[in-house]
Amino acid sequence: MEAIKFDFNNLFSASIGVHGVSQQDIDEILPEARLCAGHLKKIIANPQARIKLGLQWAVLFEQDKEEIAKIYKLGKEISGKYENVVFLGIGGSYLGLKAAQDALCAPYYNEFKPLRKKSPRIYLEGNNLDPDTLQVLLKNLKPKQTFVIVISKSGETTEPKAAFALVEAWLKKGVGKKYGRQILAITDPQSGALRAKVEREQKKDALSFRALPILKGVGGRFSEFNMGLIHLAIVGVNIRELFAGVKEMFNRCSQDDILKNPAYMYALLHTILYRKKAKSLAILMPFSQTLKSTADWYVQLLAESLGKKYHRKVEVGIDGVENWLADKESLFSKGRTPISAAGTNDLHSIQQNNVEGEDNKVLTFIRVEKFRTDLKIPGKGDLLSGKSFSSLMHLAQEATEWALASEGRPNCTIIMPKVSAYNWGALLFFFEMATAFEGELLNINAFDQPGVEGYKNYMYYKLGKPGISQEIASEITSHPLVKNPKYIL
Ligand code: PA5
Numbered sequence: 493m494e495a496i497k498f499d500f501n502n503l504f505s506a507s508i509g510v511h512g513v514s515q516q517d518i519d520e521i522l523p524e525a526r527l528c529a530g531h532l533k534k535i536i537a538n539p540q541a542r543i544k545l546g547l548q549w550a551v552l553f554e555q556d557k558e559e560i561a562k563i564y565k566l567g568k569e570i571s572g573k574y575e576n577v578v579f580l581g582i583g584g585s586y587l588g589l590k591a592a593q594d595a596l597c598a599p600y601y602n603e604f605k606p607l608r609k610k611s612p613r614i615y616l617e618g619n620n621l622d623p624d625t626l627q628v629l630l631k632n633l634k635p636k637q638t639f640v641i642v643i644s645k646s647g648e649t650t651e652p653k654a655a656f657a658l659v660e661a662w663l664k665k666g667v668g669k670k671y672g673r674q675i676l677a678i679t680d681p682q683s684g685a686l687r688a689k690v691e692r693e694q695k696k697d698a699l700s701f702r703a704l705p706i707l708k709g710v711g712g713r714f715s716e717f718n719m720g721l722i723h724l725a726i727v728g729v730n731i732r733e734l735f736a737g738v739k740e741m742f743n744r745c746s747q748d749d750i751l752k753n754p755a756y757m758y759a760l761l762h763t764i765l766y767r768k769k770a771k772s773l774a775i776l777m778p779f780s781q782t783l784k785s786t787a788d789w790y791v792q793l794l795a796e797s798l799g800k801k802y803h804r805k806v807e808v809g810i811d812g813v814e815n816w817l818a819d820k821e822s823l824f825s826k827g828r829t830p831i832s833a834a835g836t837n838d839l840h841s842i843q844q845n846n847v848e849g850e851d852n853k854v855l856t857f858i859r860v861e862k863f864r865t866d867l868k869i870p871g872k873g874d875l876l877s878g879k880s881f882s883s884l885m886h887l888a889q890e891a892t893e894w895a896l897a898s899e900g901r902p903n904c905t906i907i908m909p910k911v912s913a914y915n916w917g918a919l920l921f922f923f924e925m926a927t928a929f930e931g932e933l934l935n936i937n938a939f940d941q942p943g944v945e946g947y948k949n950y951m952y953y954k955l956g957k958p959g960i961s962q963e964i965a966s967e968i969t970s971h972p973l974v975k976n977p978k979y980i981l
Contacts, residue, residue: 494909495740496918498754502893502903503761503854509900511771511851517764518751521933525750525760528932533746541813546939548709549924552717553738553917560721560731563704566676567725571611574639574674577726578629580618580659581643581719582651583792583944584712585678588720588920589643590616591789595782595916596729611727618642618655626655635666641676643719645706647684650951672700678719681705711939713792714924717917730913737914738921745925755925758904762854763933765902766828771854774828775846778858779835779889782911786858787832790923797927797938799827804937816937824936836888847895855896855903858919859889862910 505512535541542548570577579589593614598607602614615633617626640663642656663671672693679686693701710718717738724731745755765771774794776787805819833842835857846853867881876884889905896903906922908915931938949964 493736493740493914495744496754496909496915496922497907498758499905499907500757500761502897502905503765508897508902511765511769511900511902513761513764513902517768518760521760521764522750525756525933528929529748529750529753529756532929532932533748535814536746538813540811543709544813545816546709546711546714547928548707549711549714549717550742550928552707552710553735553742553921555717555735563721564725564731566702567722570639570676570722571726571728574612575637576613576615576633577639577641578615578617578633578659579641579643579723580652580655581616581678582619582649583796584715585643585645585649585652585706585719586616586619587713587785587789587792588716589723591783591786591920592716592720592724592729592916593727594785595911596724596913597727599782601727609728612639614723614727617659618652621651621654626658630659630662635663635671635674638663639674639676641678641722642686643678643706644684644686645680645710645712645715645719647679647686647688650948653685670697670700672697675701676722677701677703678706678722679703681708711941713789713796714939716789716920724913734913734917737912737917740914741918741921741925745922755922756929758922758926759930759933761904762828763930765854769902771852771902772828773831773853775831775833775842775853775855776858777833777835777838777855777892778860779885779892780858780860780863780911781834781837783858783860784832784834786916786919787834789920791830791832793923793927794828794830796941796944798930798934798936799829799943800824800934800936801943803935818937818942824934826934827936835892836885839888839892843892843895847899847901851901853901855901857889857893857903857905858908859886859905860908860911864910 501507503513505514535545535547536550542550579586581589593601593616597614601607615629617629640656640659642652642659644652660671660675663674667674677686677690679690681687687703690701690703704719704722706712706715706719717735721731724734745753747753750756750760762771762774776790778784778787801824802818802820803822803824805817805822807815807817809815831842846855863882863885869876869879869881871877893903893905906919908919928938949960950968953960953965953968
């Protein structure tokens with residue numbers, strides 16, 4: 493299987509001048525980077541540390557073969573029986589599925605039966621509180637022909653919880669007493685409201701509310717190779733091929749030589765550009781429509797992992813395993829801001845700003861060498877006649893690189909031989925490792941998301957959720973939203 497390549501040329505000063513990385517920059521950061529690489533390696537090699545600190549995602553490709561076989565079996569059963577599958581989830585419990593659906597299934601999959609082969613239509617809901625989309629879906633789907641998969645690691649998140657309450661009532665009404673047999677819950681193996689609901693329902697009917705675990709030490713945004721497997725099985729993606737790609741990338745990203753390790757190099761070069769050249773925006777621009785949602789997945793990965801208020805304080809527990817705390821005496825309040833885009837559409841949008849606007853960005857392109865199909869432009873005598881779409885896409889990508897490099901603006905290219913399960917798995921894993929390593933370089937905890945709690949706590953407080961701490965309540969009451977009518981026009 494041909495592997496993904498990484499072209500970092502246009503991040504270096506030799507290609508783009510003063511805004512690029514110099515050999516001296518690399519030499520300066522290498523000792524620190526080696527320590528970080530050693531630290532990360534030590535944690536990944538230790539099962540207890542991996543689970544405690546949230547790095548279990550790094551070894552998901554080694555999952556038990558019997559578990560995978562069970563997932564395939566369940567996927568086949570669902571595919572064989574139902575016309576529609578509705579997934580409910582948000583954040584990490586949604587973006588990986590959407591990215592996989594768009595990258596690994598045919599475009600217009602839901603619209604055309606031959607494209608789906610024997611698989612059901614897929615709908616992704618519960619990722620918003622907008623009533624309009626779910627309303628339309630439930631009015632148009634037939635409950636008896638619909639299987640529902642609710643995904644929430646915590647089992648408490650408002651969006652999927654609200655959507656599930658509605659979908660559950662809809663199923664119950666349309667299917668009757670045994671409606672629970674059309675529900676699968678993917679959640680924490682032990683805790684949370686969803687897990688408790690599974691246990692209650694299974695006591696009433698052992699065949700209802702079947703469940704799969706989101707494994708300990710796997711955070712939402714790192715969970716595609718865990719919670720996403722049932723979706724892949726339902727739509728007929730080869731999970732073994734996907735894991736072979738992940739494994740290949742794991743091996744490449746475990747190399748001690750930082751200069752040969754693609755994920756470490758990517759993170760290191762971006763860190764230099766962030767620290768020394770003030771490049772705080774990270775734009776991911778795949779030149780493939782099917783990878784646009786993968787760029788959306790990456791936005792969550794980078795934003796939630798690296799945008800942190802405090803540095804990390806590392807303590808070693810009595811069990812010898814590290815404990816990471818937010819160091820409230822060491823303010824960070826940084827983290828590169830990710831933006832998702834797509835070539836060639838966004839060449840007629842954000843690209844103007846990329847080339848001539850504020851010089852604060854690094855672009856990462858994804859170039860797909862071989863598309864699944866191709867089209868030739870008919871006719872004679874026109875500049876475009878006889879050209880293939882894929883050759884124009886490649887030229888557009890090369891032209892975009894040139895336009896940026898000639899303005900001295902940093903960019904790099906990930907070269908994907910094709911969008912296959914193998915390469916897509918490798919791509920996701922590459923970004924996960926790069927993000928983990930960047931977290932090390934920044935000395936922050938890349939595996940929590942305390943900033944997301946702010947809005948949740950405010951909502952819970954206003955909704956009167958029991959158990960809100962006094963500290964949170966007084967924080968909300970002492971800093972109310974102030975609305976001066978003068979500024980509302
Ligand atoms: O990365 C994360 O952990 C979060 O973004 C979660 O995925 C998101 O908040 C959804 O949480 P849950 O799966 O618990 O409903």
